[in-house]
Amino acid sequence: MISEFIIQNAPALLIAVPLLGAFLSPLIGRISRDVRALWVLAIITLTTLLGLLVAYLVYTGGTLIYVFGAAAPTLSIPMDSGGIPIRIILTLDALSALMVIMTVTVGFSVILYSLSSDSRRSGLEAYYTLFLLLIASVLGMFTTGDLFNFFVFLEISSLAAAGLVAYKVEKGKAVEAGLKFLMVSAIGGVFFLLATGILYGQYNALNIAMLASMIQWTPLDKLALVLIIVALAAKCGSVPMHYWTPDAYSMAPAAVTAMLVVVSQASLYGLFRFCFTLYGLTLTYAVIGWTLITLGVLSMVVGVTMAIPQKDIKRLMAYHSISQTGYMLLGVGVGLAVLGDQALLSSYGFTAIEGGIFHIFNNALYKGLLFLTAGAVILRIGTSDMNRMGGLGHNMKWTMILFIIGALAIAGIPPFNGFASKFLIYESVFAFNPILSIIAMVVSILTLASFVKVFHSVFMGPRLPEYADVKEAPASLLIGMAILSGLVIITGLFPEFFVQHLIAPAAHALADQSGYLAAVLGGA
Amino acid sequence: MALAAPLSSGFGIWNPLLWLLVFVISLIIAYAVWRSGFSGYRKGTGRGRSYLSGNEEPAGGDVHIRAGNLYWGFTEGIKGYYQQVVPLHTGIMTDNLLWIFWVAGVLLVIVMVI
Numbered sequence: 001m002i003s004e005f006i007i008q009n010a011p012a013l014l015i016a017v018p019l020l021g022a023f024l025s026p027l028i029g030r031i032s033r034d035v036r037a038l039w040v041l042a043i044i045t046l047t048t049l050l051g052l053l054v055a056y057l058v059y060t061g062g063t064l065i066y067v068f069g070a071a072a073p074t075l076s077i078p079m080d081s082g083g084i085p086i087r088i089i090l091t092l093d094a095l096s097a098l099m100v101i102m103t104v105t106v107g108f109s110v111i112l113y114s115l116s117s118d119s120r121r122s123g124l125e126a127y128y129t130l131f132l133l134l135i136a137s138v139l140g141m142f143t144t145g146d147l148f149n150f151f152v153f154l155e156i157s158s159l160a161a162a163g164l165v166a167y168k169v170e171k172g173k174a175v176e177a178g179l180k181f182l183m184v185s186a187i188g189g190v191f192f193l194l195a196t197g198i199l200y201g202q203y204n205a206l207n208i209a210m211l212a213s214m215i216q217w218t219p220l221d222k223l224a225l226v227l228i229i230v231a232l233a234a235k236c237g238s239v240p241m242h243y244w245t246p247d248a249y250s251m252a253p254a255a256v257t258a259m260l261v262v263v264s265q266a267s268l269y270g271l272f273r274f275c276f277t278l279y280g281l282t283l284t285y286a287v288i289g290w291t292l293i294t295l296g297v298l299s300m301v302v303g304v305t306m307a308i309p310q311k312d313i314k315r316l317m318a319y320h321s322i323s324q325t326g327y328m329l330l331g332v333g334v335g336l337a338v339l340g341d342q343a344l345l346s347s348y349g350f351t352a353i354e355g356g357i358f359h360i361f362n363n364a365l366y367k368g369l370l371f372l373t374a375g376a377v378i379l380r381i382g383t384s385d386m387n388r389m390g391g392l393g394h395n396m397k398w399t400m401i402l403f404i405i406g407a408l409a410i411a412g413i414p415p416f417n418g419f420a421s422k423f424l425i426y427e428s429v430f431a432f433n434p435i436l437s438i439i440a441m442v443v444s445i446l447t448l449a450s451f452v453k454v455f456h457s458v459f460m461g462p463r464l465p466e467y468a469d470v471k472e473a474p475a476s477l478l479i480g481m482a483i484l485s486g487l488v489i490i491t492g493l494f495p496e497f498f499v500q501h502l503i504a505p506a507a508h509a510l511a512d513q514s515g516y517l518a519a520v521l522g523g524a
Numbered sequence: 525m526a527l528a529a530p531l532s533s534g535f536g537i538w539n540p541l542l543w544l545l546v547f548v549i550s551l552i553i554a555y556a557v558w559r560s561g562f563s564g565y566r567k568g569t570g571r572g573r574s575y576l577s578g579n580e581e582p583a584g585g586d587v588h589i590r591a592g593n594l595y596w597g598f599t600e601g602i603k604g605y606y607q608q609v610v611p612l613h614t615g616i617m618t619d620n621l622l623w624i625f626w627v628a629g630v631l632l633v634i635v636m637v638i
Contacts, residue, residue: 180620183617183620188624222635223632226628226631226632226635229631240623240627241624241627243623246613287634287638291634302609305602305605308599309595348535351533386590386591387591389591390585391584414540414543415541415544415547423533428533428535431535456594457589457590461584461588462584462585462587462588463584464588465584465585495538497527497529499531500526500529
């Protein structure tokens with residue numbers, strides 16, 4: 001009976017559980033710090049299990065619809081609504097499910113890490129409230145089938161993330177970074193709300209499927225799309241709207257930075273979702289596709305070249321986040337550019353989309369891992385300045401090994417997962433435009449060069465006298481990092497298994513607008 | 525076997541397990557070569573010490589090449605590029621926001637015209 005209730009309401013519980021956990025966290029923290037830690041761990045474990053359950057239901061049974069307040073959870077269009085889905089509807093297809101898997105996996109690892117790395121900080125009642133709120137909002141962005149609710153979750157994620165970025169204060173530097181993030185998010189939020197209003201004003205609907213069934217590519221629709229693209233591209237840190245990223249990523253605690261990677265991916269998900277599912281073939285796909293490609297190439301090149309001269313380890317990694325976002329925009333952009341040509345889509349467009357989506361998944365794993373290793377180093381030596389580091393491989397062997405795994409993965413070195421997704425992107429993009437593929441490969445080489453620099457300056461060299469007594473990272477930090485590195489290795493060694501069972505269905509779900517519409521509007 | 529299937533892009537395939545096998549075989553060969561070498565080395569006899577033209581080996585912190593000194597040649601080689609790009613990263617919030625409006629404006633013109 002209970003299991004039936006959980007299965008039936010799993011999509012709602014997936015958001016409700018971390019929300020409940022967030023708001024009760026300060027209250028429970030009054031008992032003791034240990035009880036709060038157990039509470040947070042229990043909430044993230046339950047959320048992870050729910051996430052995996054929801055993903056299992058989607059991958060085995062197809063798109064999942066959950067309607068709040070309806071007579072039945074799948075009744076998307078009430079009898080007396082005039083054929084309009086008026087209630088709040090969660091819509092989970094294979095792409096949403098994949099993103100949910102990514103979020104709960106990274107969320108679980110970083111919370112495990114954070115319980116140790118941030119245990120001595122003050123203000124933890126607010127910290128864990130915001131952290132769980134951030135996870136709930138990201139899950140909401142991935143699961144909502146409603147434009148306005150996407151905006152609401154986007155805003156919650158922005159506020160929670162800004163608070164977390166500013167959490168350490170750091171003589172005002174972290175607060176400044178949080179404020180920058182908040183301002184960019186606010187502008188992005190206003191753009192997105194304006195786009196939502198434009199579409200609502202025209203079509204009298206907010207449900208994505210309902211809007212998609214009516215959208216016509218009028219000048220107002222074009223304006224709405226531009227606002228959506230700019231808002232979400234800025235939020236995911238695409239060049240030339242990336243300026244907030246290095247500040248926010250470098251000032252936030254390491255666990256928060258790892259989660260910020262997922263937050264950025266959520267905006268990227270929204271960008272792809274609205275281009276493909278909301279607008280689909282109505283938009284001038286070649287123009288919008290090339291727009292994404294241009295943003296992608298700029299992000300790849302500027303991100304990696306700005307990373308190379310950096311001296312702050314987290315700032316360097318932040319620029320690499322921008323660069324990796326470029327690969328995703330490039331892969332999915334190529335798929336969008338040939339969306340209307342079935343022959344080209346089958347030939348390489350679909351593989352490019354698969355590569356882009358696989359890279360989103362892989363990036364969340366290895367980028368999260370890299371930020372956590374950087375956090376472990378900073379925790380032990382108290383600085384993020386690489387000019388003051390060296391020889392830490394003598395004392396932090398496990399952290400070094402985990403860093404190597406993450407570094408090789410991001411650089412696209414076989415057999416790690418970064419290579420598998422880049423392989424799909426290189427080959428498919430080469431068929432579309434060889435120059436783009438060559439740029440992507442050169443960026444990979446520069447990424448490797450950049451991480452060789454980090455490896456050398458942090459871990460290599462003789463044991464420095466000032467770090468002679470540095471200890472290895474605590475066990476719970478290592479466990480959190482080991483979970484992510486294990487997944488990096490597994491997805492790298494068995495890429496076809498993951499592509500076949502997780503990525504290809506997600507790519508199909510993204511490209512198949514009619515399937516999404518049928519799942520929602522056919523549920524009356 | 526489905527687990528071990530190679531990844532196909534439609535243009536080529538990638539089999540990480542095969543790559544791993546080749547890597548392991550290479551390691552075994554490298555180990556065999558190493559084993560066949562001279563085995564008279566003894567630790568702590570000074571044989572492993574660096575020879576710096578007869579000078580004393582400096583202390584650990586003095587020989588470590590720090591991050592700021594790495595890739596100087598690369599950044600110097602594309603100095604012109606960095607002179608253009610780095611100043612754009614002013615860190616000033618209003619500049620950052622201006623870029624968002626610029627992109628929105630340019631994209632709006634492109635989408636409306638084409």
